Amino acid sequence: MSSEVLLDNPHEMGCTGMPHRKILMWTFLASDCMFFGSLISTYLVYRGHSTDHPLPEDIFDIPLTSTSSFVLLLSSWLMVLALSAIQKGKLWEFRLWTLGVAFFGSIFLGFQVYEFTHFIHAGLTLKQNLFGSTFFVLTGTHGCHVAIGVLWLMSLFFYSFIGGVTKERSLDVEIAGLYWHFVDIVWIVIFTAVYLLEYII
Amino acid sequence: MHIEPVKEKGFYDFLGRQVEPKGLIGWLTTVDHKRIGILYAVTALLWFLVGGIEALAIRSQLAVANQRLYSAETYNQLFTMHGTTMIFLVVMPLAAGFFNYMVPLMIGARDVAFPRLNAFSYWMFLFGSLLINASWLFNAAPNGSWVGYPPLSLFQYSQGHNYDFWLIGLQVLGVASVAASLNFITTIINMRAPGMTMMRLPVFVWMTFVTNFLVVLAFPVVTIALAELMFDRTYATNFFNPMKGGLPIWWQHLFWVFGHPEVYILILPPMGIVSEVLPVFARRPLFGYPLVVGSGMAIGFMGFTVWAHHMFASGMGNIANAAFALTTMTIAVPTGVKIINWVGTLWKGQIRMRTPMLFALGFIYQFMMGGFSGLMHANAAHDSQQHDTYFIVAHFHYVLIGGALFGLWAGIYYWFPKITGRMLNEGRGHAAFWFLFIGFNTTFFPMHWLGLNGMPRRIYSYSHAQGWDELNFLCTCGAFTMAVAVLLLFTDMFWFSLRNGEKAGNDPWDARTLEWTIPSPPPVYNFEEIPQVKALDDFWITKHPELMHHHDDEASHEAGAGHGAGHVHHDDHGIHMPGGSWMPMVASLGFAIGGWGLVHSGGMYHIKEGIQSALDAATKAGINWDTLVNTAQTVVNTKAPDAQNILSVTSAEGVLKLQACYNGVKTAIVGGVLGVLGVFLWALEPIGGYYIVKEKEDRISE
Ligand code: HEM
Ligand SMILES: [Cu+2]
Numbered sequence: 001m002s003s004e005v006l007l008d009n010p011h012e013m014g015c016t017g018m019p020h021r022k023i024l025m026w027t028f029l030a031s032d033c034m035f036f037g038s039l040i041s042t043y044l045v046y047r048g049h050s051t052d053h054p055l056p057e058d059i060f061d062i063p064l065t066s067t068s069s070f071v072l073l074l075s076s077w078l079m080v081l082a083l084s085a086i087q088k089g090k091l092w093e094f095r096l097w098t099l100g101v102a103f104f105g106s107i108f109l110g111f112q113v114y115e116f117t118h119f120i121h122a123g124l125t126l127k128q129n130l131f132g133s134t135f136f137v138l139t140g141t142h143g144c145h146v147a148i149g150v151l152w153l154m155s156l157f158f159y160s161f162i163g164g165v166t167k168e169r170s171l172d173v174e175i176a177g178l179y180w181h182f183v184d185i186v187w188i189v190i191f192t193a194v195y196l197l198e199y200i201i
Numbered sequence: 202m203h204i205e206p207v208k209e210k211g212f213y214d215f216l217g218r219q220v221e222p223k224g225l226i227g228w229l230t231t232v233d234h235k236r237i238g239i240l241y242a243v244t245a246l247l248w249f250l251v252g253g254i255e256a257l258a259i260r261s262q263l264a265v266a267n268q269r270l271y272s273a274e275t276y277n278q279l280f281t282m283h284g285t286t287m288i289f290l291v292v293m294p295l296a297a298g299f300f301n302y303m304v305p306l307m308i309g310a311r312d313v314a315f316p317r318l319n320a321f322s323y324w325m326f327l328f329g330s331l332l333i334n335a336s337w338l339f340n341a342a343p344n345g346s347w348v349g350y351p352p353l354s355l356f357q358y359s360q361g362h363n364y365d366f367w368l369i370g371l372q373v374l375g376v377a378s379v380a381a382s383l384n385f386i387t388t389i390i391n392m393r394a395p396g397m398t399m400m401r402l403p404v405f406v407w408m409t410f411v412t413n414f415l416v417v418l419a420f421p422v423v424t425i426a427l428a429e430l431m432f433d434r435t436y437a438t439n440f441f442n443p444m445k446g447g448l449p450i451w452w453q454h455l456f457w458v459f460g461h462p463e464v465y466i467l468i469l470p471p472m473g474i475v476s477e478v479l480p481v482f483a484r485r486p487l488f489g490y491p492l493v494v495g496s497g498m499a500i501g502f503m504g505f506t507v508w509a510h511h512m513f514a515s516g517m518g519n520i521a522n523a524a525f526a527l528t529t530m531t532i533a534v535p536t537g538v539k540i541i542n543w544v545g546t547l548w549k550g551q552i553r554m555r556t557p558m559l560f561a562l563g564f565i566y567q568f569m570m571g572g573f574s575g576l577m578h579a580n581a582a583h584d585s586q587q588h589d590t591y592f593i594v595a596h597f598h599y600v601l602i603g604g605a606l607f608g609l610w611a612g613i614y615y616w617f618p619k620i621t622g623r624m625l626n627e628g629r630g631h632a633a634f635w636f637l638f639i640g641f642n643t644t645f646f647p648m649h650w651l652g653l654n655g656m657p658r659r660i661y662s663y664s665h666a667q668g669w670d671e672l673n674f675l676c677t678c679g680a681f682t683m684a685v686a687v688l689l690l691f692t693d694m695f696w697f698s699l700r701n702g703e704k705a706g707n708d709p710w711d712a713r714t715l716e717w718t719i720p721s722p723p724p725v726y727n728f729e730e731i732p733q734v735k736a737l738d739d740f741w742i743t744k745h746p747e748l749m750h751h752h753d754d755e756a757s758h759e760a761g762a763g764h765g766a767g768h769v770h771h772d773d774h775g776i777h778m779p780g781g782s783w784m785p786m787v788a789s790l791g792f793a794i795g796g797w798g799l800v801h802s803g804g805m806y807h808i809k810e811g812i813q814s815a816l817d818a819a820t821k822a823g824i825n826w827d828t829l830v831n832t833a834q835t836v837v838n839t840k841a842p843d844a845q846n847i848l849s850v851t852s853a854e855g856v857l858k859l860q861a862c863y864n865g866v867k868t869a870i871v872g873g874v875l876g877v878l879g880v881f882l883w884a885l886e887p888i889g890g891y892y893i894v895k896e897k898e899d900r901i902s903e
Contacts, residue, residue: 014391020314023387027417031379035421038455042429042440049446126438127806130446133438137429155881 012171025175029182036186039141040193043134047197050129056198059122061115068111069191072146075104076184079177089167091160098157098173101180105150112143135194142190145183152176230781232316233725237323238302239620244327245294246691251334252286253687255279257680260644264677266665276661277344278363282334284347285367288467289374290330292605296470297326297378299612300385300409302620306716306723307403309394309732311776314387317883318380321785325377328793332800333370336363343367346659348456349430351441351449356434356807365803368431369796375420375427376792382413389413394715396734400494403714404487407494408473411501415462415469418505423459426452431799437806450515457508465504468568468600469497471608472539475561478611479543481712482558483550486738489542496535496542503532513581514588522581529579536572540565555710556630560611563638567603571596574649589659592652598645610637610690617694618709622721623702629693637686643679647672713741726776726893775894782886788879795872801865808862812855818847830860 012019082097116136124132156176159165165172231237258279262270271279301319305312313319336342341362345353354364389410393402402410429440430452439445441452480487487493509517509525517525543565552558574596578584587593618624651672656663663669708717715732716723718740736742809816819829822845832843836853848856 014314014387015393015395015397016391018391020387020391023390024315024383027383027386031383031417031421034418035425038422038425038458042425042451042455045448045451046440046446049448051446126432126436130439133432133440133447137432137438155884 019171021171021175022178025178029178032182032186036142036189039138040189043138044193046130046134050131052129054119054122054124054128055131056135056194059119059124060195060198061118062195062199064111065115065191065195068108068115069187071104071111072108072184072187075101075108076181078104079180083170083173083177086165086167086170086173091165094165094173095157095160098153098160102150102153102157105146105153105180109143109146109150112139116140138190138194142183142187145186149176149180149183152179227781229786230320230783232312232320232779232781232785234301234305234313234316234319235620235723235725235727237319238298238300240298240323241294241301241326242298244330245291245298248286248290248330249295249687250691252283252291253684255283255286257684259283260677260680262661263663263673265674266663266667266670268662271661273661274344277346277659278337278342280659281343281346281367282337285333285343285371287601288347288463289371290333292467292601292609293378294326294330295609296412296467297322297381299405299470299474299609299616300381300413303616303716304385304388304406304409305392306619306719306727307406307714308389308392308397309715309728309734310388310392311727311731312779313384314392315384316779317782317785317886318384320782321789322377322381322384324786324789325373325380325792328789329370329373329377329796332373332793332796333366335797336366336370339366341366343370348460349452350456351430351433351452352443354430354434355442356437356804357442360804362800362803364434365431365800368427368434368803369800372424372427372431373793373796375424377789378416379420382416385409385413386417394728394732394734396739398734400491401734401737401739403473404476404490404493404497405470405473405714408469408476408497411497412466412469415466415501415504419459419462419466422455423463426455426459429455431803434807435799435803435805437810450512453512453515454508457511458505460511461508462501462504464597464600465500467605468608469501471564471605471612472497474608474612474615475543475564476539477714478557478561478615479546480738481615481710482553482555482561483547484553484711485546485550486713486741487542488545488548490737492538493542496538499535500532503528503535507532510579510581510584513578513584526579526581530576533572533576533579540569540572555614556625556627556634557611557615557710559631559634560607560614563634564604564607564611567599567607567641571599571601571604574599587652589657590652591648591656591658594658595645595648595652598641598648602641602645607637613690613694615710616716617698618702618705619716619721619723621699621702622705623698624705624709625698625702626693629689629697633686633689633693636682636689640679640682640684640686643682644676645679647675647679651676711744713738715740726778729776729895775892777892778890779888780890782883784879784883784886788876788883791872791874791876791879793872795869795876798865798868798870798872802862802869803865805859805862805866808855808858812852812859815848815852815856822847829856833857833860 012021014020014023016023078097078100082094082101085091085093085097119132119135124135126132126136153176156165156173228236228240231240258271259276262268262276301313333343339362343349343366344363345359345367349364349367352358389402389406393399429438432438433440433442433447439447441447441449443449476487476493506528507525509521510529513522513525574592578587578593578596614625614630651669654669656667656669656673663673705721707720709721710717715734718732719728732739816829824832824847829848833848833853833856836843836848836850837857840850842849843853
């Protein structure tokens with residue numbers, strides 16, 4: 001087996017010197033940009049179109065959501081540490097940081113569940129008004145992305161105990177990391193467009 | 202040669218990721234791009250028959266005035282399913298069939314980058330197409346045209362599952378397309394043979410590349426639009442509900458931001474095919490290769506800037522109309538560049554009028570006609586006269602049949618010998634061409650006049666007084682002429698030539714690209730040795746150095762420097778082939794079952810809202826849900842309210858519908874879990890597969 005072949009899969013590397021899966025992931029993220037782009041534009045187009053209360057200013061709690069956003073951003077940092085650990089072959093460190101990422105992601109999800117319940121009690125539902133429809137579908141879709149990421153990372157975590165995650169296979173972690181960072185970045189855009197914008201215009 | 206399976210741990214032997222099995226299981230678990238290509242193409246051709254029958258049904262109704270073969274409702278279902286079928290189940294997958302079969306061969310690869318993902322795409326496509334067509338069995342085929350505009354498509358105005366089938370069906374098909382496109386983009390970037398630089402790629406591969414980028418960037422937009430409409434229908438959200446401030450026009454924007462790139466998704470692959478066919482049969486290199494490639498990219502890019510030309514009549518205002526009229530007219534420039542280059546290729550060529558060439562020439566002429574009518578309504582002022590008339594129907598059939606379908610048929614006649622090892626019959630091919638050409642122009646040219654005379658699209662009948670009788674009759678005659686061509690192609694393809702066609706040999710057309718350097722049909726590993734590419738049209742230059750006067754510089758054989766020749770996988774075990782896998786089909790079956798469930802949960806919250814008072818009364822009386830459903834069943838059967846007078850007949854019907862929705866949700870969850878499980882097992886499957894080992898090599902002595 002030639003030395004360029006990183007993994008035990010002989011079909012992994014391509015003529016550009018990049019692994020196939022990395023190209024796949026980048027292209028998928030481009031696609032996902034359009035996906036979130038459409039949702040965010042829907043939200044922005046419908047801003048101020050709601051015919052009923054509650055409106056954002058009635059219910060948003062910026063300090064709370066800022067906290068959960070901060071937690072999500074921190075998780076990106078842990079993701080970097082996890083990747084660098086596995087690239088150096090430090091398996092235990094990798095496990096620790098990965099668990100950390102998944103944990104922080106879960107905290108973010110917990111905040112979201114709390115926020116959603118709180119909003120529903122305050123009368124904001126999917127069908128109450130346009131704000132409800134656009135808000136829940138946008139942030140809910142993002143939440144699903146985070147949940148998938150948490151599942152993915154936990155799978156890697158468990159997989160590492162049966163020898164599935166190694167220094168040689170650090171690409172698996174790198175790909176998951178690309179996804180995770182993307183989901184974080186999207187949240188920054190959503191947080192700005194949905195929450196912060198209320199306090200600017 | 203013989204085959205050596207890779208040794209794997211026991212469990213996976215059972216799952217069968219070893220040697221590709223023979224027979225039916227072989228097809229169900231296949232990950233071979235050639236087999237998947239055939240599956241795509243055959244499925245698409247079958248749907249082509251279905252869509253064609255729908256078209257004939259439409260034309261029969263319109264043949265004469267005041268005809269009532271079907272009700273308006275059935276007619277709506279017919280034309281909606283005709284359009285949806287032809288676009289999503291015929292032209293796109295037929296092109297995908299060629300991507301699958303030809304792209305790896307043309308770039309000198311042994312497969313696509315992700316063989317199992319490729320199989321997944323096919324199964325998703327198949328199940329999606331079955332899902333959307335299953336609506337016929339429920340007498341609930343989608344009925345509001347392939348653009349599904351709200352408010353008509355909201356639950357308030359269409360309460361059947363018609364739109365639910367459409368929404369979820371398209372969603373499943375969208376996943377299939379995006380997955381396939383991610384795969385092909387990676388394949389084309391990353392699996393080119395040594396020396397196959399981007400600017401040596403055959404034009405068909407380039408157009409595949411651009412098309413797949415369009416899919417990846419345009420489909421997510423319609424995914425969101427479909428999801429929002431689905432939420433409106435099932436969960437009573439307000440995205441497109443004008444009563445709550447929603448904007449139906451926003452649907453139009455989202456839909457056409459996808460919809461216009463979509464029409465280029467349909468036409469760019471056939472443009473690529475035609476760019477392959479013309480040089481072969483004109484025996485000249487393609488005129489202006491970089492321009493043809495560049496204009497393809499320009500079209501792809503500009504395709505995202507013109508969407509609102511579908512909305513000129515919606516009252517966007519003069520500024521928007523003017524802006525989109527401008528961008529739309531500009532996009533005709535790169536389109537024109539391509540046509541000039543094709544004509545330039547023919548110029549002074551030694552033209553051989555074989556069947557693929559006939560279809561390619563038909564393509565050029567008819568596509569140009571479609572472009573001209575497109576330019577006419579690119580002018581917003583014109584379009585206010587032409588919008589939603591038969592003029593538009595004429596336009597898009599010129600580009601879609603005259604263009605896309607003629608191009609794809611050129612591809613069928615051109616590549617059939619490679620795929621089956623046998624030639625299609627020239628005589629029947631010529632006959633099919635002329636029937637199709639005459640039939641097509643007879644059907645669709647008169648529609649220009651009908652449209653300008655005011656005949657609207659999507660009407661199920663018309664009266665004598667309107668003066669459209671003769672032309673409509675002519676159109677119908679043309680449609681049946683086209684049907685003859687289709688029968689000729691199908692009988693020839695699936696019967697005569699497949700059995701008794703002339704043997705093709707490696708290179709029956711004296712062609713230019715790599716797929717013609719290997720046997721027909723190609724062996725499972727495609728290339729015994731991965732080819733080394735030294736120039737554009739390498740194969741042809743090698744065969745005909747004398748014909749290549751002005752390409753000498755390129756032929757000067759500077760083998761793709763820095764092009765990672767070292768990455769070609771030569772290992773001493775022989776050629777490694779991935780084994781078959783069940784997981785792609787299991788995963789997509791799961792998602793399709795999930796989709797089925799979602800269809801049947803359509804309208805859930807609206808239905809619940811409609812019977813809210815009955816539900817409240819039942820809660821008050823302490824009746825649990827199961828008892829309520831039983832009571833409702835009795836009420837519906839006896840057509841009399843129950844003893845406690847909680848359920849009227851209508852609210853009892855509502856309860857049963859709601860119960861059906863809940864069952865739908867359960868099915869959706871089961872399907873989703875199955876799908877995710879499939880994906881997990883798929884990820885865990887080891888590489889497996891087998892080695893193809895050459896006997897004659899002296900490996901034994903090693
Ligand atoms: C020179 C290039 C083209 C121009 C300027 C052009 C322009 C237009 C315009 C302005 C419309 C909207 C008309 C209306 O609804 O009032 C339209 C409709 C349409 N065009 Fe084109 N077009 C071009 C090429 C194509 C191609 C290549 C395809 C497909 C292969 C295509 C397919 C369609 C379809 C399907 C519709 C109708 C959509 C619907 O309302 O159902 N067009 N075109
Ligand atoms: Cu358009």
